[in-house]
Amino acid sequence: MMNxxxxxxxxxxxxxxxxxxxxxxxxAILDALALQPGQSLFDAGCGSGVVCVLAANRxxxxxxxxxxxxxxxxxxxxxxxxxFAVGDLSERLPFADESFDGAMFSNSLQFVPNAADALREAxxxxxxxxxxxxAVFDSPEKCEGQKPIGAIMSLLPAxxxxxxxxxxxxxxxxxxKLLRDAGLEYEGIKRVEAPWRYRDLQTALRAFTSAGPSQxxxxxxxxxxxxxxxxxxxxxxxxxxxxxxxxxAFMVASxxxxx
Numbered sequence: 001m002m003n004x005x006x007x008x009x010x011x012x013x014x015x016x017x018x019x020x021x022x023x024x025x026x027x028a029i030l031d032a033l034a035l036q037p038g039q040s041l042f043d044a045g046c047g048s049g050v051v052c053v054l055a056a057n058r059x060x061x062x063x064x065x066x067x068x069x070x071x072x073x074x075x076x077x078x079x080x081x082x083x084f085a086v087g088d089l090s091e092r093l094p095f096a097d098e099s100f101d102g103a104m105f106s107n108s109l110q111f112v113p114n115a116a117d118a119l120r121e122a123x124x125x126x127x128x129x130x131x132x133x134x135a136v137f138d139s140p141e142k143c144e145g146q147k148p149i150g151a152i153m154s155l156l157p158a159x160x161x162x163x164x165x166x167x168x169x170x171x172x173x174x175x176x177k178l179l180r181d182a183g184l185e186y187e188g189i190k191r192v193e194a195p196w197r198y199r200d201l202q203t204a205l206r207a208f209t210s211a212g213p214s215q216x217x218x219x220x221x222x223x224x225x226x227x228x229x230x231x232x233x234x235x236x237x238x239x240x241x242x243x244x245x246x247x248x249a250f251m252v253a254s255x256x257x258x259x
Contacts, residue, residue, distance in 0.1 A: 011210070032133045032252050035102050037060065040060070042102070044105045047108075049075025052082045062082040068086075089109075090114060100126050110170075116182065136175065139167070145196060148234055155217040
């Protein structure tokens with residue numbers, strides 16, 4: 001997966017600043033799964049375990065997998081009731097068939113080299129009748145966050161990793177086809193608004209610099225160049241009160257495995 005050696009470097013700012021802004025998305029994912037207390041959930045690309053914490057608070061039995069060892073360490077600390085492992089979603093999952101009542105990808109599937117294979121693996125480990133929920137950015141024109149994200153990505157060298165854009169799956173028809181081709185009964189897409197508001201420029205820069213691609217860019221062009229590029233990218237979103245507001249929409253799609 002993309003940038004896994006770099007994600008852990010800014011993990012604290014990511015957890016403290018960026019994750020809380022996406023709470024509406026996380027709750028929508030869990031609502032779409034429609035699990036009951038005591039049922040099991042697999043979070044594919046769990047990051048720092050933020051959704052696992054919310055799921056555990058709902059009484060779900062949670063398991064998470066992520067390519068970043070730094071994120072997995074944070075996940076274990078903040079969700080001690082969960083089970084977490086370092087792993088690659090582009091490989092066979094280390095779980096038996098029909099292990100979980102549901103599975104989810106929260107802004108992770110678009111970064112897997114072969115999303116279709118990763119989704120089929122998730123189907124394999126979900127029990128008959130279970131749901132799989134995939135959440136991704138909506139189309140770039142509905143996500144003002146694409147401006148700073150695009151600025152960051154422009155600093156990375158061309159190649160297979162850079163080609164896996166955060167918006168690679170940001171089309172409703174693409175997600176629907178993926179779910180159907182994986183053998184799931186397609187249940188539809190819900191669009192969720194999750195605005196990103198930062199109290200000042202420094203907070204916005206810390207949030208965007210915490211992401212793995214930014215940390216990779218620092219190694220390539222240096223921190224000063226990245227900061228200059230980000231300042232330019234976020235400048236249109238300065239509000240009269242000194243905050244920075246970027247409106248964003250996400251798609252939450254669900255499919256159900258045949259009973």
